[in-house]
Amino acid sequence: xxxxxxxxxxxxxxxxxxxxxxxxxxxxxxxxxxxxxxxxxxxxxxxxxxxxxxxxxxxxxxxxxxxxxxxxxxxxxx
Numbered sequence: 001x002x003x004x005x006x007x008x009x010x011x012x013x014x015x016x017x018x019x020x021x022x023x024x025x026x027x028x029x030x031x032x033x034x035x036x037x038x039x040x041x042x043x044x045x046x047x048x049x050x051x052x053x054x055x056x057x058x059x060x061x062x063x064x065x066x067x068x069x070x071x072x073x074x075x076x077x078x
Contacts (some may be wrong), residue, residue: 001076008032009068025071029056033069037062 004025008015015032019025030052038056040063041047047055047062055062059069 003074003076005072005074007068007070007072022071024025024072025054026053029059029069030072033059 003020006017006019006025006028008029016069017025017028019028032078033055044059044062047058050058057071059067
């Protein structure tokens with residue numbers, strides 16, 4: 001069985017959650033990104049026009065390479 005790790009690497013550490021689906025992992029990253037987007041791009045209309053998924057995929061650029069978000073698949077073993 002494959003599982004998906006949502007990873008958010010930021011200045012206070014690394015947050016990780018495990019999900020049954022890749023979509024679920026991306027939804028977690030989207031939730032985190034929405035919580036902090038105004039801290040990084042409060043007046044950037046280009047960022048505000050992006051979809052939640054685009055924000056996650058562009059998170060390193062939005063944060064000036066200070067934070068990173070990614071989904072990693074893993075094979076769950078016994």
